Amino acid sequence: MTSPQSVKRVAVVGLGAIGRAVATALDGGLDGLALVAVSVSDPAKHREFLAALSKSPAILPIDALADVADIVIECAPAALLRSIVAPFVSRGKTAIILSVGALLENDDLVATAKQNGGQIVVPTGALIGLDAVTAAAEGTIHSVRMVTRKPVKGLAGAPYIVENNIDIESITEPLKIFDGTAREAAKGFPANLNVAVALSLAGIGPDRTRLEIWADPALTRNVHRVEVDSDSASFTMSIENIPSENPKTGRITALSVIAYLRKQGSALRVGT
Known part of the structure; x- marks a missing residue:
């Protein structure tokens, strides 16, 4: 069983189809991970969903997430990619991104991650192989x-x-x-x-x-x-x-993120 000291705190940006599926999985229990915060443009729209979770995460603006989380999962419009990723990787933390197309216009974030010991993760998503x-x-x-x-x-x-x-x-x-x-x-x-x-x-x-x-x-x-x-x-x-x-968006995209997260605390990891 994971000790409290080794639990990584996770924030999710965006609660559309993917964000909700990921948040639900985290709330249900993924070893070594805890959902601590979300960021959404319209909190009232998601209040009922968040209240149904076993432990309601904090609702915070994007620029406050890196203060409370070790990992951020970007499930948001592509235009927000930089504002979500930069604060995490510049502090040596991890950003899991789905709007990977936007990374091509913000490729300096990769250098920022490298300089600061951070990491940008692109899940397999809808692409087998x-x-x-x-x-x-x-x-x-x-x-x-x-x-x-x-x-x-x-x-x-x-x-x-x-x-x-x-x-x-x-x-x-x-x-x-x-x-x-x-x-x-x-x-x-x-x-x-x-x-x-x-x-x-x-x-x-x-x-x-x-x-x-x-x-x-x-x-x-x-x-x-x-x-x-x-x-x-x-x-x-x-x-x-x-x-x-x-x-x-395909359903398998959310499942790919969840599978990646599950691997983090798994004793057996299959696939590179």
């Missing part, structure tokens, strides 16, 4: 290509869609709406393609990782196919993610 990609990257990866197919409502409103006047909501058959790099996708689809950026960071980087995005009115799930060619292995991965209550 990320361990295989990181392993292949220890050798030479020749190419990485990802094809993502999503229900129309999961892509509606993305900046790339709006800027290019693409009327995807009226399509009747699959439509390829993007073909480019992971870096370009991160800018055009900040709420949709964090999975592609995670893939790029695990492998050959955001400028060499190629991505296609298709809007498909017949789909009800997010479908990802990844093809990797390297000097150690060539492999293809496919996954169909069941959307959460937020159509832009």
Whole structure:
């Protein structure tokens, strides 16, 4: 059993589909971890949820979280990434991020973490086989290509869609709406393609990782196919993610965060 002295204090920013699932799991008991605080834009909206937890965490502004927690879990809009991560990594603490696409525009945070003994963690999320990609990257990866197919409502409103006047909501058959790099996708689809950026960071980087995005009115799930060619292995991965209550996010994303947290206090860790 974990002693009180070794318990790490956790804060969660954002209580959408992912944040609530993570907070519930922490409240239910993850060895060595305790939920101590949350930060939300509208506390009244979440008061009932928080009151139902066995131990209600403090509701604090983002800039106060690093004073009370050792780990922060970012489940918030991408624009808030820097304000959430910087206070933690600059004090040698850990930030678990889901808006990984925003990290490309704030990559100095990695240097800050390194200088201060902090850590930025990107969970596997919706991408199976990320361990295989990181392993292949220890050798030479020749190419990485990802094809993502999503229900129309999961892509509606993305900046790339709006800027290019693409009327995807009226399509009747699959439509390829993007073909480019992971870096370009991160800018055009900040709420949709964090999975592609995670893939790029695990492998050959955001400028060499190629991505296609298709809007498909017949789909009800997010479908990802990844093809990797390297000097150690060539492999293809496919996954169909069941959307959460937020159509832009798969249910497995929250479970990935919980699995990572559970590993921290586990006597047996499977996977790199």
